[in-house]
Amino acid sequence: MTDEWPRSLAINAWPDEPAAGELGPAARAWILGQGVDDRAREAGLVLAADEPPDPRDWRRADVGWGVVLPWTGGPVADQAALADAPEPIRRLARARADPDGPVVFRYAAEDGLGLLRRVYPAGDHQRVAITGGQTGTGRGQLPAYLLLAGGPADLPWDLQCRLNLSCAVGRLDLPDEALDRYVTCLLSDWADAAACARAPVVWATDSDDITELMRVAVAEQLAAKFAADPDTRDGVRYLRGAQATTAGLLDALAANRPSVVVTTSHGRTGPLSDADAMARDLGLPVDADRQLLDPAALLSAWQPDGAIWYAHACCSAGSDATSRFTVLVPDGSQVAAVLNAVAALGHQVAPLPTALLSAQRPARAFIGHVEPTFDWTLERPETGQLITAATLRALWTGCFQPRPEPIGLAFRQQFTQAAQLFGEAAQTNRNSRPDSAQRRAASVALLTAYDRQSMVIFGDPTVCATALGA
Template sequence: MTEEALWAAEVAINAWSGESVRDVTGPDARAWILGQDLLAKAADAEPSMHAEEPPDERAWEHPDVGWGVVLPWTGDSAADQARLVDAPAAIRRLAEARAGRDGPVVLRYQAGDGLGLLRRVYRNGDVQDIAITGGRTGTGPGQRPAYLLMVGSPEVLPWDLQCRLNLSAAVGRLCLPEPALERYVDALLDDWAGSAAQPGNPVLWATDYDDITDLMRVAVAEQMADRFSKDPQTSGGLRHLSGAAATLGNLSGALAAATPSVVITTSHGRTGPLGDPATMARDLGLLVDAEQEILDPAGLLQAWQPDGAIWYAHACCSAGSDATTRYTGLVSATSKVAQVLDAVAGLGARIAPLPTALLSAQRPARAFIGHVEPTFNWTLERPETQQIISAAVIRALWTGFFQRRPEPVGLAFRQQFRHAAELFGEAQQTNRNSRPKSPERQWASIALLTAYDRQSTVILGDPTVCPAALPP
C-alpha cells in the first residue's frame, strides 16, 4: 500500500454506539502521528539550537581536539619555523604524518615572553599569540591543540612551561639524540607494531625500608596491586615485588619474564653524593632498591627491552631536575632537605638518565612518567587528616590504562593535573580566609606543597600513546 493510499484508508475502532464506528483519517494525521500539532507548527517556528556532541577526548585526530608540537622560537622566518626547518628530521616526519589540511600545528616558545603565551606560526608567515589557558581547543586558526608534544631540553623549553601546560593540556616531551629519536618516531608512527608488551602482565616494584618508602608503597603500589589481583585478566600475570623482594635483580628478572605493557615502581631516587655534581648528574633520579643499590639503565636494557611499555616511577627526580626549587623556605636553610634541594638545583635543568635510556632503547618505551624534584610524605598523606591522597594517580594508572579502550597517557594523567588545580584553589582560598599562624593557614601550605608535587609530574614521550589494550 502506498503512503497516499494508507492515509486515504478508513480506520475502525471497537466501540459500539448502535453501529460500527469507522471513517477516513483527518488532514492532520501525518502531523499527529509524529507529535500532533507540533509538526504542523514547525514550518512557522524558529529553528531550534542544539549544542554539538563533544568529541571523544581520546581522538587526538579530531580537529576539535588536535595534536601539535612546541619548539623554541628561533631567528628563522615565521614561515620557516612553521615548516620546522630547525627541527630534527624525525620530528618533521612525525608532524607531516599528523598534519591537517593546513599543515601541522606548530607552536613556539620564546624565553622572556613569560609562560602565559605561546606563538602559533603559520606557513603563510603569520604569527599569532595563543593563550595557554582559556582559549578554544583544536587545530583551527587561533586554537591550541589538546595534545602537545614539546621538542627540546628543559634548558630551552623550561620545566615550568610544561608544568603550566599540564593544567590545561595533555603534554609530553621528547629530547633524544638523533638515532634514538628516529627509532622512537618510527615506533610511534607504527603504533609499536609487533610489540611483545603484554597488558595482562603488569610489574609492580616497591621498596619499603623507611617511612617515606613505606608510605609510597601503601599509597601507590599496594592500591594498584589490589586492583590487579582482583581482575581476572591481570591477576595471573601480575609480578608484585615489595619490601625485601624489591631488588634490582628481581626487577630485571620480572621485566624480562613478563614483558609488561605497564611498569609501576616506588622507591627513593638517587640524589648524591652531594659534593660530587658530576656523579649526581650521572645518577640523577635512578631507582634505589631494597639493598640500597642503584639501578644501572644500560645493564637493565641488556636483559630487557621496553618494546612499547609505559613506566611510572614514583621517585625523587625520576624525570629530571630544575635549576631552581619551588620549595625554598619550606624548611630551614641548614636542614638536610634544603641541602639536597639546593644540590639538585645546582645541576641545572636536565632530564634524568632512566627515561632517556628507556625512550632511546632499540625497542623503545612508549612513555615515562616521573617527577621533577622530590615527593614529600605530606603529598601522599594529609597530616591533618591522615588520609591517603593518591586517588588521582591511581585513577590514571588503573582506570586510564586498563579500561577496555585505554586512554592516551596525556589524557589519563589529566586527573592528576586537575587535582593540582583544585589544590592551588584550596591553598589560595584558605590563605585568604584564615588568620596568620592558624591551623587553617598551615593546611593551606600543605595544599600548596601538594599542588606543586602534582603539577611537576611530567610525561616524557608523546602524550597520545596508549598502553596495549587487554583483550575483550
C-alpha cells in the first residue's frame, strides 16, 4: 500500500500515437472535490449535476405547465394570446404565465399526434415533439403538465392518450359558466372546500361477472388500505355487493363529504338500438339493482366540493369514434355489437365527469376510461397475477399524505406502465413465432397497454387531493 498518487494518465484516444501525460497540480483536489478554484469551475471541471427538480412543483421553469388548444389557422400572435379561448382559460393561463407570457401550444391535425405547435406572442411558432425532448417551458421544451382546453372532437382522445405517455395531462371541456366556476376554484386551490381526506368512499358492485374482479383488484385492496391506516380507518365507507346501490352511495357521500371517491361497476352502454339514450347515459355506473347513478340526483344530495372521483367502468370518461378493440372479437358477437355501437356515438364526453366538474361546488378531477376495460387488464390470464398496483398507488400513496401529489403525477406510474407494456409486446412479437405462447402473452400485454393509456383525467392535472391534516 502506498499513499502516493499516480503521476501520469493515459487516455484511449489516438491522435496518431498513444496519448499520455503527467497529472496537473489541481488533479488531487479535483478528484477529491476539494479546493476547486475559479479557473477549474470556469473550465467545467465541477461535474456534479444539478439537483433534479421536484416534479410536484409545476411552477418551476424546468417542470412547467402549459395549455393546449386547437390550431385555428389565424394569426399566430392571436393564438398565443388565446384570443379564441374562453375567458376562464385566458384567466388561468395569465395567472400561470411565464415571464414571457402564457405557455400555449396548439394541436394541428395535419402534424399528426406526435407534434404540438408552441406559439409565441411575437407571431412565430415552433413544432415540438411530444416524446424524447427536454421538459420545461423553454423554447423547444414540453412542460411536465399540460391542460387540454376543449373537447375530443377538436383535441382527440388519441392525442390525450399519446400525451399520457410523456406528460401529466388533464382536460377541461365544460359549459362557460361551469368553466368559470371551476377555474375560480382552481386558482384559489378550493379555498374552504368541505372535502374530507379522512373519510374516503369506496363503492363496488359484485355480480358474479367482471365486476367481482374489479372489486377484488381495485376496490377491495384500496378499502383495506384505508381501513388499516389510522388517518382513515374511522372515516372510510366501503359499500360492496348488495350494499352498492345508488341510494347507499348518495347517503355515504352526503355523510362523509369525501376527498376521494372510488367506484367500480359496469358502465351503461345501452340500449344499443337507441343512440340518443346511449349518449345521454354513457358510462354511468350501474348499481347492484341494475339502476343507473343519476347525475342530477347525485348533485341534489351532495356537492363534490373539491373531491377527486375515480370510476372504473366502461366508457366512464366517454367514447371514441373508432375502437382499438374490434379486431379482438368476431363480427356479430355481443362484445363487437357494444364496441361498434359505442364508436357510432363518435367523440363524446360521458355525463358523469361533466356533471361533477360543472357542479356549483365542483370536483377537482375525475379519472375514467374511454372505451371499455377488460378482465385481462386487471389480472394476467397466464399467471392469475393482479396488475392494478399502479392504480392503487395513485389513489393511495399519491392522494393520502400531508403533501399529496398533483393528480397527473400520481397517475404517471400508470402511464409509464403502459409504455413498458407496449415495449414488451413489440419485443415479444419480433422475437417469437406467431403461434407461440409468447405471442399470446404479447397480446395480453398490448391490450393492457391500450387500456392503461386510455385512462384519462378530467380537470387540471396539477390539482391535489385534500391534504391529510388540512
